[in-house]
Amino acid sequence: MVSIMDFTMPKKFFQMLVFNLTLIQIVLGGNVLIWPTDGSHWLNIKIILEELIQRNHTVTALASSATLFINSNPDSPVNFEVIPVSYNKSNIDSLIEHMIMLWIDHRPTPLTIWAFYKELGKFLDAYFQINIQICDGVLNNPKLMARLQKGGFDVLVADPATVCGDLIALKLGIPFIYTLRFSPASTVERHCGKIPAPVSYVPAALSELTDQMTFGERIKNIISYSLQDYIFQSYWEEWNSYYSKILGKPTTLCETMGKAEIWLIRTYWDFEFPRPYLPNFEFVGGLHCKPAKPLPKEMEEFIQSSGKNGVVVFSLGSMVKNLTEEKANLIASALAQIPQKVLWRYKGQKPATLGNNTQLYDWIPQNDLLGHPKTKAFITHGGTNGIYEAIYHGVPMVGVPMFADQPDNIAHMKAKGAAVEVNLNTMTSVDLLIALRTVINEPSYKENAMRLSRIHHDQPVKPLDRAVFWIEFVMRHKGAKHLRPAAHNLTWFQYHSLDVIGFLLVCVTTAIFLVIQCCFFFFQKFGKIGKKVKRE
Amino acid sequence: MVSIMDFTMPKKFFQMLVFNLTLIQIVLGGNVLIWPTDGSHWLNIKIILEELIQRNHTVTALASSATLFINSNPDSPVNFEVIPVSYNKSNIDSLIEHMIMLWIDHRPTPLTIWAFYKELGKFLDAYFQINIQICDGVLNNPKLMARLQKGGFDVLVADPATVCGDLIALKLGIPFIYTLRFSPASTVERHCGKIPAPVSYVPAALSELTDQMTFGERIKNIISYSLQDYIFQSYWEEWNSYYSKILGKPTTLCETMGKAEIWLIRTYWDFEFPRPYLPNFEFVGGLHCKPAKPLPKEMEEFIQSSGKNGVVVFSLGSMVKNLTEEKANLIASALAQIPQKVLWRYKGQKPATLGNNTQLYDWIPQNDLLGHPKTKAFITHGGTNGIYEAIYHGVPMVGVPMFADQPDNIAHMKAKGAAVEVNLNTMTSVDLLIALRTVINEPSYKENAMRLSRIHHDQPVKPLDRAVFWIEFVMRHKGAKHLRPAAHNLTWFQYHSLDVIGFLLVCVTTAIFLVIQCCFFFFQKFGKIGKKVKRE
Structure with missing residues (x-):
């Protein structure tokens, strides 16, 4: 068979x-x-x-x-x-x-x-x-x-x-x-x-x-x-x-x-x-995050010249090339007042207020810079890619968000204690300066950035x-x-169980209605008998 | 400083x-x-x-x-x-x-x-x-x-x-x-x-x-x-x-x-x-699942004696030791009718209807048996541990659930096409026999069990x-x-946003009320003027 x-x-x-x-x-x-x-x-x-x-x-x-x-x-x-x-x-x-x-x-x-x-x-x-x-x-x-x-x-x-x-x-x-x-x-x-x-x-x-x-x-x-x-x-x-x-x-x-x-x-x-x-x-x-690679010689020398103060990395991402002259000067004058050296990715004209501590670059090896032990803070527009590089290397941030998910991203980093936000539209030089000093000098920002970094690195895969x-x-x-x-x-009303809830409500309402009707019926019937008995 | x-x-x-x-x-x-x-x-x-x-x-x-x-x-x-x-x-x-x-x-x-x-x-x-x-x-x-x-x-x-x-x-x-x-x-x-x-x-x-x-x-x-x-x-x-x-x-x-x-x-x-x-x-x-280890010599010989028909593994778990004599006989007579050899973990008295193809054991190396290439089916009470061993080795199941999560577990395996259920209380010998023949002879059960096995083995960690x-x-x-x-x-009403929904409903109701009141006021006022003008 x-x-x-x-x-x-x-x-x-x-x-x-x-x-x-x-x-x-x-x-x-x-x-x-x-x-x-x-x-x-x-x-x-x-x-x-x-x-x-x-x-x-x-x-x-x-x-x-x-x-x-x-x-x-x-x-x-x-x-x-x-x-x-x-x-x-x-x-x-x-x-x-x-x-x-x-x-x-x-x-x-x-x-x-x-x-x-x-x-x-x-x-x-x-x-x-x-x-x-x-x-x-x-x-x-x-x-x-x-x-x-x-x-x-x-x-x-x-x-x-x-x-x-x-x-x-x-x-x-x-x-x-x-x-x-x-x-x-x-x-x-x-x-x-x-x-x-x-x-x-x-x-x-x-x-x-x-x-x-x-x-x-x-x-x-x-x-x-x-x-x-x-x-x-x-x-x-x-x-x-x-x-x-x-x-x-x-x-x-x-x-x-x-x-x-x-x-x-x-x-x-x-x-x-x-x-x-x-x-x-x-x-x-x-x-996309990975360990930092060695930097170009000139860049490394500039960073080393910062001594124990370290450096600040600044980029507004790949979408923004220029700022108004006024905005660029405002930013540059704030940067000029910190003891750190600054590496600023900026393609626009050199601002008049640019300090000696600030170097402009058409392009920067952002991940390698953020992974440098001398990097103290990252001024960022808050794109997800850049934020993740900062998390990876445990660098606290000053967020200057502009569009799309950037304001939201910075809100996340603020809530987790790893960033301070400044508003690009309304900020003054002092606002940026205070924000920078805060994330660099208040240890909680570095600690929180390091905590996020530890979480990021400690995954099973x-x-x-x-x-x-x-x-x-x-x-x-x-x-x-x-x-x-x-x-x-499921349809949307099935997904939210509206049909089931509706059906159960109808059942309950009907049951209540029937009980009331029965009570009413018995009340009327026995009420009448009661009255009849009384009359007799 | x-x-x-x-x-x-x-x-x-x-x-x-x-x-x-x-x-x-x-x-x-x-x-x-x-x-x-x-x-x-x-x-x-x-x-x-x-x-x-x-x-x-x-x-x-x-x-x-x-x-x-x-x-x-x-x-x-x-x-x-x-x-x-x-x-x-x-x-x-x-x-x-x-x-x-x-x-x-x-x-x-x-x-x-x-x-x-x-x-x-x-x-x-x-x-x-x-x-x-x-x-x-x-x-x-x-x-x-x-x-x-x-x-x-x-x-x-x-x-x-x-x-x-x-x-x-x-x-x-x-x-x-x-x-x-x-x-x-x-x-x-x-x-x-x-x-x-x-x-x-x-x-x-x-x-x-x-x-x-x-x-x-x-x-x-x-x-x-x-x-x-x-x-x-x-x-x-x-x-x-x-x-x-x-x-x-x-x-x-x-x-x-x-x-x-x-x-x-x-x-x-x-x-x-x-x-x-x-x-x-x-x-x-x-x-807890792991590859099968070699079986004791006597057990391996018994399995090999099954030829190309293979064997069925049967256990009702560690909690159930005995069945009624009637139930044990009913099960044994069903098992006696299949061409496969059966290894049954059972501590009770030997049922009178036990076939030559069935061997009783006080304890079985369940995982090693399920991983044996000659194993065709697993009769199980549906405990999670046993079901996972069957999934791991890709063995289709006949579920005889009794308590706790067992009926639910078997319902899962049935829905995924890897098991047939029989009711311990109401089953006849024929029910068990049909269930066994189904999972052994209908290829979809083995295929589905193998599909679940592939899913189980293909995880990142x-x-x-x-x-x-x-x-x-x-x-x-x-x-x-x-x-x-x-x-x-959050409290339960905050979690379900009942406070927010309530507040928004009050706002909307108030707005509607105010609009109606305004309409009513203007209607009255201008209605009266209209009438006055008409009268004049």
Whole structure:
């Protein structure tokens, strides 16, 4: 007699063969497609790509013909597929300029919160026009799509700040992974990724609140969540029809984003306030950090000349090149008054008030400087990459945040006692000077920065290794479905159990109504009998 | 001039010295205090203790004078502090018997759910009487407390199924870590640990539901949560006054439990349905699993004699020794009908219907048997330890759950397609036979078991190493406060934002009221003028 097992052997054998071939392929090196976002986002994802290449994988990035940092290095080991777009770099520059001005003019305070979010909505509209060109450049480009189909990719790693990566993965029939810092008010993580965020202690991103909120701040928080949700729902409307058209069925952007296998978040609990998350979220903040390398000779000599006072490192990041003459002079005169030497990354004209202790540089090896034992403080715009380098090396910060997540990032570092903030718009020379003296001379700032550094270094697995592990996991298993919460299968009212609560309320109300009716009936009946008896 | 820094140097130097001494101490080996729970709980925590001892730490366990498994091995490298109690092993045995009967008689169905939870409440009362003796045996025992104070412990690892470990840690002024499988309806994890559990897709423990629920099941789920919460709140009442008395201030059991630095949960996403958690929760299920060792010669020969049919491993765990004669015969006659050989761990009398293919054993090397390539299926009561060994080796299961988490565990394995369940109470010989044939002959069961096995083996760090890492982390840093959510600082109505929502509702209502009043006022005023004008 032939048993069921014998019949199924060929199928099982075939399955084992496919699994083993997949494993062999991964060991020999997989094939990874990247959907990046420009600017500092690229600087972060680049580290992952380099590690993937080191581990024998082939990496291909899709990048528009008008990028700032992506594809700028001809020696890059990453393959590039260029997406033709009609806009150019200056369009992007002006969009960034617009975003910076949005924050500088409308930085959300309780009074300006509505104006801010209205402007944010306008910015999103402008961004939509650029983003949709990139999407069209791939999805409506049969030649490129055919090349990608033939590419045999195992996984797509997307930065969702540029929309459409998920859509391309679905069209290619491969799993995709997100890498992101956050979405405003975690709208994407909450609505599409299904992480819960109790508004009572999880501050809305961009709100500059912490996990310790007063009653007033909790009101601000709930309003921040509601406004950002409202703006995003409107922004998504435009995408929903595009997504439905491309996929040929009614769908939404959010539903598609929810199909991400893993969410690599660019923070960790040294930076983040502890909050709920799901097993397919991995916090890999600081994955780009590494020990300091020796500095160029001239720079090292300048640092050594500071003696026991040490040095201050100052950078406003890669997006800001110039300041107004007045602002630059104000800053330079504050720097001139501290005993430390200062290394200032600044491409603008030399300020008249620049002190002898301050050196200007077009570019600085920021990580190597922050890791130098003589570095006493870091003046930073508060980009996540820079903040993580400061955490890694345990350097206290003076934050001069400008836009996007920067004010929020500095709020985190302030709450953890490792930074002081000055407002670029309103600060005086004295404000900056006091801030600098505080973080340098008050030991608690250095101690807190060192505490964060110890937390960062004391993880079971390094962030970069974890990021790469989960990308390879998705390649090995063709997804990570075992980490996907069933919340994705529920409608919003089912998710919040509104149908169940409604049903139970109806049951309880009916029961109460019936009991009252019965009481009334018996009261009437026995009341009448009572009266009758009395009368008799 | 002496700067602020110079003044603070001695303080900083002292702090660095203390930190470095702590590090040296940890490298040389820390001092760990254990607050265990007996039975299968001990079998799990023992693995962690052995690893801690391997890593040069000193381990001392507090155990009552009437234990089942704890302290049973005189060669154990664990130091024991014996807590004198007035009850004996037979009292514990009868309590366990009581618990088994509770489940067998009242296993929760929609109709018996209330009766079940009422009985569970009674069981908890009986358990309270035993537990409080253990607490008193330490906390009201000045000599033992003085010895523990002198012991210089760095951390206490507690199984919260036996209450009071946290209290001892607080009295000793050391941080504590929990290791647990779950609490009924995750009451402890939710209320004291602050993990969110959306009732729409996170099934209440003990409910035997999965993450895919129909409308009716979601109603059952919400009722399960409510009833278990209610029973626990009542049970906790008794403890709250005890805790307040010991700590000399008004407090609650739950508030004290919430001070745990890390929660080591004895499951992982191979077993668990994906659900939200917090950064101080670590899922270390299967930490006791290891590759199979060679079997005793006689056993290996018996297995080899099964030929290509292979063998079935059968154990109802360490708590159940005997079955009724009728039940044993029923099982034996089912086993006699399969072509596989069967290894049955059974201490009772040899059943009359026992087939030639079945061998009885007082004890079996379960993990080594499950890891044997000839093992085709595992008949199990569904204890977490055994299920994890089956997952580790990729063996499909027939579940015969009896009590505690067992029915729930089997529900998980059924949902993941790796097990079939039979009801010990109602099953016939044919039921067991069909279940066995199904898991052995239908390839999907083996495939799913292998899928879970692959998930289990493909983790960035092994569960045991993660458990030990976080215990050592807490020793190195004297806690893990950076992982503690701010939810612990909120009252329940603040946590649910009821105060903020109430305030906003009042604001909106007032605004609407004012608008209506204004409209009414203007309508009256201009209405009158209108009439006047008309009259004129």
